[in-house]
Amino acid sequence: xxxxxxxxxxxxxxxxxxxxxxxxxxxxxxxxxxxxxxxxxxxxxxxxxxxxxxxxxxxxxxxxxxxxxxxxxxxxxxxxxxxxxxxxxxxxxxxxxxxxxxxxxxxxxxxxxxxxxxxxxxxxxxxxxxxxxxxxxxxxxxxxxxxxxxxxxxxxxxxxxxxxxxxxxxxxxxxxxxxxxxxxxxxxxxxxxxxxxxxxxxxxxxxxxxxxxxxxxxxxxxxxxxxxxxxxxxxxxxxxxxxxxxxxxxxxxxxxxxxxxxxxxxxxxxxxxxxxxxxxxxxxxxxxxxxxxxxxxxxxxxxxxxxxxxxxxxxxxxxxxxxxxx
Numbered sequence: 001x002x003x004x005x006x007x008x009x010x011x012x013x014x015x016x017x018x019x020x021x022x023x024x025x026x027x028x029x030x031x032x033x034x035x036x037x038x039x040x041x042x043x044x045x046x047x048x049x050x051x052x053x054x055x056x057x058x059x060x061x062x063x064x065x066x067x068x069x070x071x072x073x074x075x076x077x078x079x080x081x082x083x084x085x086x087x088x089x090x091x092x093x094x095x096x097x098x099x100x101x102x103x104x105x106x107x108x109x110x111x112x113x114x115x116x117x118x119x120x121x122x123x124x125x126x127x128x129x130x131x132x133x134x135x136x137x138x139x140x141x142x143x144x145x146x147x148x149x150x151x152x153x154x155x156x157x158x159x160x161x162x163x164x165x166x167x168x169x170x171x172x173x174x175x176x177x178x179x180x181x182x183x184x185x186x187x188x189x190x191x192x193x194x195x196x197x198x199x200x201x202x203x204x205x206x207x208x209x210x211x212x213x214x215x216x217x218x219x220x221x222x223x224x225x226x227x228x229x230x231x232x233x234x235x236x237x238x239x240x241x242x243x244x245x246x247x248x249x250x251x252x253x254x255x256x257x258x259x260x261x262x263x264x265x266x267x268x269x270x271x272x273x274x275x276x277x278x279x280x281x282x283x284x285x286x287x288x289x290x291x292x293x294x295x296x297x298x299x300x301x302x303x304x305x306x307x308x309x310x311x312x313x314x315x316x317x318x319x320x321x322x323x324x325x326x
Contacts, residue, residue, distance in 0.1 A: 022144075025141055032148060038120035038125050041071075041072070042076070043076065050130050055090065071091045073091040073093045075095055076112060094115070096111055099118055106220075108220035110222065125212055126206040131251045132250055143205060144206045153239055154239040155206075155240045186269055205224075212314075214315050219310065219311060221261045221264045225268060289306050
């Protein structure tokens with residue numbers, strides 16, 4: 001397999017692949033060497049897309065080629081039939097609140113990803129979002145392929161074009177608005193070593209269990225950027241690679257939802273800036289996100305508490321790092 005290094009102005013490089021390099025699922029099976037692969041999908045009201053995603057993984061990567069050993073959907077309480085559709089399509093389906101009930105429960109994507117580590121058994125975990133409308137098997141093979149073929153890689157992020165839907169039209173540019181407006185400027189200012197990461201908030205990635213278990217998991221949308229910052233903090237960025245999945249089409253969020261997402265991500269980044277000595281926070285970061293809805297009839301204040309707590313690493317970091325081979 002050919003890896004294309006990406007070099008930025010800060011001199012760091014990050015290996016890049018294309019999903020087509022790993023299109024032969026049967027060839028990847030021969031590389032497993034006893035390792036188990038788990039595909040885990042966090043969901044909340046994804047009835048329109050979850051069936052196709054699960055069926056594709058089940059048919060192409062479990063039945064036709066035994067590449068994926070288990071397929072889990074971890075749901076946050078969908079009311080649109082997501083769990084039933086996923087189960088009929090062949091996934092093991094869990095309510096997030098039913099996993100480790102003694103540890104309590106938080107709403108959010110990151111919570112489901114952390115719970116998935118406890119419910120799954122794979123040595124390699126592949127996380128997928130549940131709202132991908134153009135899903136194909138390459139989303140999985142392209143992410144786990146580098147892990148199966150290169151022992152020097154521990155964590156693989158997806159990157160892709162993210163079209164933006166406007167009415168009935170789809171525009172090739174304009175997706176990834178939170179990444180470009182919030183996260184990319186903060187990376188440039190404070191974590192330039194992450195500049196080579198093309199889609200820092202991509203929800204599709206795969207990693208070795210031992211690496212995921214050494215990371216804290218913010219319970220909401222801050223989980224992806226937290227992973228990257230913490231991997232860099234631990235000196236493991238050289239073991240991160242990226243795979244080009246070409247295009248990801250999904251449900252675009254409205255400005256209010258994106259604002260809530262940005263608020264959660266900013267809280268996570270601020271905590272790490274304080275931890276890493278890049279900023280000094282003299283007061284606790286507020287949990288209340290406030291914004292305005294304005295139309296021709298009214299002006300309305302909308303307030304939402306977004307605490308974004310973090311689940312602790314499953315393994316103590318020192319113990320986990322001793323097993324990464326770094």
